[in-house]
Amino acid sequence: MAAETAHAAEAAAHGFDLLPIVILLGAAVVAVPLFKRLGLGSVLGYLAAGLAIGPFGLALFSDAQTILHVAELGVVMFLFIIGLEMQPSRLWAMRGEIFGLGAAQVGGAIALLICVGLALGYPVAASFVAGTGFVLTSTAIVMQMLDERREMGQPKGRRIIAILLLEDLAIVPLLALTAFLAPGGEAVSMTDRLVAVAIGLGAITGLILAGRYLLDPMFRLLGRAKAREVMTAAALLVVLGAALAMQLAGLSMAMGAFLAGVLLSESSFRHQLEADVEPFRGVLLGLFFLGVGMALDLNIVAANAGLIAISVTAYMTLKIIVIYIVARLFKSGHAEAVERAVLMAQGGEFAFVLYAAAAGVGIIDAESNATLTAIIIVSMVLTPIMIILHDRFMPRVEDTAEDLDVADNLSASILMIGFGRFGQIVSQPLFANGCSISLIDTDTIAIRESLAFGFKIYYGDGTRLDILHAAGAQKARMIIVATDDRETTLKIVELVKAEFPHTPLLARAFDREHAIELVHANADYMVRETFESALVMAEEALRRLEVDEEAIGDIMEETRRRDQERFDIEICGGVYASRHLIQGNVPVEDRDQYIVKPGRGR
Numbered sequence: 001m002a003a004e005t006a007h008a009a010e011a012a013a014h015g016f017d018l019l020p021i022v023i024l025l026g027a028a029v030v031a032v033p034l035f036k037r038l039g040l041g042s043v044l045g046y047l048a049a050g051l052a053i054g055p056f057g058l059a060l061f062s063d064a065q066t067i068l069h070v071a072e073l074g075v076v077m078f079l080f081i082i083g084l085e086m087q088p089s090r091l092w093a094m095r096g097e098i099f100g101l102g103a104a105q106v107g108g109a110i111a112l113l114i115c116v117g118l119a120l121g122y123p124v125a126a127s128f129v130a131g132t133g134f135v136l137t138s139t140a141i142v143m144q145m146l147d148e149r150r151e152m153g154q155p156k157g158r159r160i161i162a163i164l165l166l167e168d169l170a171i172v173p174l175l176a177l178t179a180f181l182a183p184g185g186e187a188v189s190m191t192d193r194l195v196a197v198a199i200g201l202g203a204i205t206g207l208i209l210a211g212r213y214l215l216d217p218m219f220r221l222l223g224r225a226k227a228r229e230v231m232t233a234a235a236l237l238v239v240l241g242a243a244l245a246m247q248l249a250g251l252s253m254a255m256g257a258f259l260a261g262v263l264l265s266e267s268s269f270r271h272q273l274e275a276d277v278e279p280f281r282g283v284l285l286g287l288f289f290l291g292v293g294m295a296l297d298l299n300i301v302a303a304n305a306g307l308i309a310i311s312v313t314a315y316m317t318l319k320i321i322v323i324y325i326v327a328r329l330f331k332s333g334h335a336e337a338v339e340r341a342v343l344m345a346q347g348g349e350f351a352f353v354l355y356a357a358a359a360g361v362g363i364i365d366a367e368s369n370a371t372l373t374a375i376i377i378v379s380m381v382l383t384p385i386m387i388i389l390h391d392r393f394m395p396r397v398e399d400t401a402e403d404l405d406v407a408d409n410l411s412a413s414i415l416m417i418g419f420g421r422f423g424q425i426v427s428q429p430l431f432a433n434g435c436s437i438s439l440i441d442t443d444t445i446a447i448r449e450s451l452a453f454g455f456k457i458y459y460g461d462g463t464r465l466d467i468l469h470a471a472g473a474q475k476a477r478m479i480i481v482a483t484d485d486r487e488t489t490l491k492i493v494e495l496v497k498a499e500f501p502h503t504p505l506l507a508r509a510f511d512r513e514h515a516i517e518l519v520h521a522n523a524d525y526m527v528r529e530t531f532e533s534a535l536v537m538a539e540e541a542l543r544r545l546e547v548d549e550e551a552i553g554d555i556m557e558e559t560r561r562r563d564q565e566r567f568d569i570e571i572c573g574g575v576y577a578s579r580h581l582i583q584g585n586v587p588v589e590d591r592d593q594y595i596v597k598p599g600r601g602r
Contacts, residue, residue, distance in 0.1 A: 023060050027053050028286050043144055044384035046286050050293020061294055073240070073284045076257040077277050078143055079168075080239045082161065083261020084274050094162050101159060101330050102166025108322045109135040116314045120307075125181040129358040130372055132174055133351035134315045134379070136167050137344045140288055141383055145343055156336045158487075160343065168258070171350045178358050203249030207242055207256065211263025219273075235276040238264070271465060271498055288349070296377045300370045311375045312382070316345045335394065342390045346383045347376035404447055407460035410472040412436040416480045417462035417471075417492055419455070420446065422508050422529055423482030440471050462492045465499060473500055481507040481523075486514045490521060497522040512567070519571055535559065 027049035035045030053060045110132050117127025142164060151157040215238060222234055239257050246256030264273060301308055320341040327337035352373060359369040414430060414437045416423055423439075430437060440460035441447055447457045460467040462483065473479060479496055483489045486509075493507050507523045509515035518526040535556060542552045 020061070023053060024287065024290060028290065032286070042148065042286075043141055043289055044381070046289030047293040047381050047384075050290035051296055052293075053290075054294030054296070056296065056298040073243075073280075076243045076253050077239055077280055078140065078285055080242075080257040080261040081274055081277060082143065083258040083263075084265050088262060088265070094158065097159055097162035098166050101326065102163040104330070105163055105323055105326045106135055106167060106170055108326055109319055112318045112322055113315055116311065116318065119314075120311070125363050126358075126368065128181065129178060129354060129363055131315075133354045133372065134319065134347040134376065136171065136174075136348045136350040136354070137164060138346055138348035138380055138383075139164050139168065140285060140349060141346060141380060142343050144285065145383075145387060155487075156332070156340070159332070160340055163344070165258070167348075168350070171353065174354060175357055178354065178363065179361060181363060199249050203245050203256075204259065207245055207259050208263065211260060215260075215264055232276040235273045236280065238273075239277060271495060275465065292349075292377055292380060295373070296381070297370060297374055300367075300374050301378070304371050304374070307371065308375055308378060312378050315347070315375065316379055316382070320345050338394060339390065342386050343383070345386065346379035348380075351376045404444060404459040405456075407438075407440045407458040407467055407471040409470065410438040410440075410458065411475055412438040412472060413477045414438070414480060415440070415468075415471055415473050415476040415478075416482060417441075417460075418481065418483035418489075418508070419450065419457050420482065420484050422484065423480070426480060426482055438472055438476070440467070463488060463495065465495060468496065468499070473503070476503060478504045478506065481505065483508070484510075486510040486517075490514070490517055493518055493521045493523050512570070515567070516571055531563075 028046060031049035031052070032042045032045035035048065036042055051057050055062055113131030113134055114124075114127050115131075117130045118124070122130070142160060146157050146160065219231070219234065222230055238260050242256040242260035243253035244256070246259075247253045323341040323344055324337045327340050328334075332340070355364065355369050355372050358364050359366060364372070414435055416427060416437050416439050419427070419439045419441045420443065423441075427437060427439075439455065439457040440462060441457050442459065442461050444459065447459060450457050458471065460471055462468060462471075462481070468474075473496065479500070481489050481492050481496070483492065489507060489510075493505060496503070496505050501522075504524045505522075507518050507526045509518055509526045509528045511528060515526050515528055538559075539552060539556055542555065543549075547555075
């Protein structure tokens with residue numbers, strides 16, 4: 001019996017080898033901090049570590065593709081988290097950027113990049129596959145870069161995300177077109193194509209219905225059990241299940257995860273899901289970059305060095321030109337257009353899928369597939385270096401928070417998030433009344449300058465739940481959001497009302513449209529940052545025109561009333577307006593005031 005137990009233990013030990021996992025983690029732990037310390041970024045650190053331990057370095061691993069297949073889950077989870085940030089209403093608002101800006105960039109890049117293969121003497125079908133594969137930008141690299149540069153929530157970051165979404169969707173028709181271009185591909189019947197399309201649409205429809213009617217009740221039921229590990233398991237089940245459903249339907253796993261995230265974006269469990277998935281996303285995404293580094297076949301690079309050098313240079317240069325031109329045509333500034341071009345100049349992980357499919361149907365041979373894969377990987381490796389050069393020659397104004405006090409275990413009756421010109425004015429009457437206020441901000445320059453005026457501001461990002469707890473949000477009698485970025489403000493309001501629903505929340509709105517978004521996010525009170533000052537200016541103008549004081553009071557009261565009525569109309573989408581107009585409650589001469597027009601009343 002003892003011998004059998006020992007034998008089973010030995011078999012179990014041989015069946016699960018911890019050494020590869022320890023090597024992978026060790027390589028990342030050593031390389032990434034070192035590269036970040038040198039200012040080269042975490043992505044390049046992962047790539048270098050993968051190359052070092054891979055078949056062409058220390059040869060500690062021989063099969064990089066197996067690791068890549070597992071590590072693709074990091075990209076899948078990344079897109080799930082992005083989906084959680086994209087409420088359907090926000091996604092609908094981005095439709096112009098997705099299908100306008102995204103389609104223009106993808107279409108223009110395909111048209112130009114095909115010419116590279118044709119110029120090198122390759123057939124049309126092979127040139128098409130090679131060029132379109134390079135058009136598909138690396139979602140993993142770009143999203144990681146945006147995250148490190150804190151640009152994901154900024155308008156320029158949202159535009160890049162919109163383009164990445166379009167490229168992710170584009171892989172479906174591109175795979176279908178690859179099958180059609182294959183030798184004998186024309187023989188595929190129309191029925192087969194229609195069946196494939198129907199399966200894909202059916203999978204998307206099924207996922208939407210499941211997300212709408214099953215997911216939120218399921219998480220509510222699990223939430224009552226108060227078992228944190230089960231909630232984490234359920235979060236992973238949703239991500240991986242959605243990815244598997246899309247894969248079985250012949251679509252992109254990443255698209256399935258993104259759809260699952262979008263469907264859960266308005267769930268009351270959104271922030272809990274993000275916190276549960278985030279650690280897995282980070283580890284697996286790092287593993288993906290390690291796998292990419294391992295997959296760089298130095299023998300192929302050496303044997304085809306001239307071709308790879310020409311191709312990488314041509315593809316990246318032409319793609320940069322297209323991205324820059326499209327960005328400028330869509331009214332982006334020069335600096336933003338250049339930054340977007342540098343960030344998105346590389347090929348991406350979906351190119352591996354497209355090239356493998358093309359090799360499977362005979363459009364390209366195995367050697368061409370390996371060469372094209374090497375071209376993509378080299379472009380990925382060059383991207384962090386290009387970003388470093390971009391930031392050196394077009395520097396961004398940055399500062400560090402290493403010497404600042406970070407929000408930790410704060411306690412006050414009021415928590416104020418953001419202490420710029422707006423927050424400073426709001427705080428003065430509160431301090432005069434003897435209120436205790438905890439102040440947090442991310443503007444390191446403003447934090448340092450405020451010390452000269454006697455203000456103690458702690459460094460803290462209000463969009464993070466752990467920072468809110470550290471800043472004492474759970475103890476505060478009131479929370480004031482005075483940040484000057486509309487997306488940041490909206491995200492903080494949504495997070496606060498989800499986690500501290502009974503705490504009164506006052507928020508600063510950028511304009512009328514932003515104010516409506518804050519109302520829908522359940523802010524208890526919001527004020528447009530220029531509204532009151534504009535009314536004060538108008539009141540003084542009337543006074544200098546020698547209008548009677550009583551008349552001025554009536555005019556200002558009427559102005560406020562009309563503005564509030566129009567605001568109420570816009571909040572409820574015109575229902576309020578229709579009811580009052582039909583009932584005849586609005587005088588004929590005033591009805592124009594009740595017609596909501598784009599851009600009116602900012």
